[in-house]
Amino acid sequence: MLEDLPLLQALVLWDLDNVTCLSSSLDQRKPLSPSLRLLEMEGMKKLEKWTHAAVNSSTMLSPVLEKLYIEDCRNIILLDESLQHPLVRLHISKCENLEYVRSIQGLTCLQYLDIISCPSLLEIPDLHNERCALKELTVGI
Incomplete structure (x- = not known):
């Protein structure tokens, strides 16, 4: 559609x-x-x-x-962003079952990342990337 x-x-x-x-x-x-x-x-x-x-x-x-x-979106468990594209802002909140946000390295245009009220999150994504454009990071439970 x-x-x-x-x-x-x-x-x-x-x-x-x-x-x-x-x-x-x-x-x-x-x-x-x-x-x-x-x-x-x-x-x-x-x-x-x-x-x-x-x-x-x-x-x-x-x-x-x-x-x-x-x-x-309580039932999402995994977000896997492994390919490069121009995502500038990624905001995730109140996803109670989210455990992983993987492969953020491919998001070379990402400037704003918010992960808020995701109590099942097991790890914060690896943000070590020489091409990282991140300006603001907010993480909170």
């Missing part, structure tokens, strides 16, 4: 309590929307994963995604 909106730049998904997974597109090689710059997901209490993509990879959502907000 969203692949039919190639100019879509912002997508906000709120309180979709029964959604358990998001599909990037019917064609596994294409992103959800090639122009999507902002994705906000809030109150998706049963969301566990994105399918038809690398595990939860925002590159399959959009190759130009700049801002990703994930809030109160």
Whole structure:
């Protein structure tokens, strides 16, 4: 459905309590929307994963995604951002079961990283990268 909106730049998904997974597109090689710059997901209490993509990879959502907000998505356990893309802001909060945020090194444009109220988080991502653009880091339980 969203692949039919190639100019879509912002997508906000709120309180979709029964959604358990998001599909990037019917064609596994294409992103959800090639122009999507902002994705906000809030109150998706049963969301566990994105399918038809690398595990939860925002590159399959959009190759130009700049801002990703994930809030109160309690069932997400792993975010794996292993490919390079221009994500500037990553905000994750109230994801009670989130254990890992991996491979942040590929996010060379990332300037703002917030991980807040994620009590199951087992480790903070490795931020040692000579190409790191990080300006602000907020971590709190």
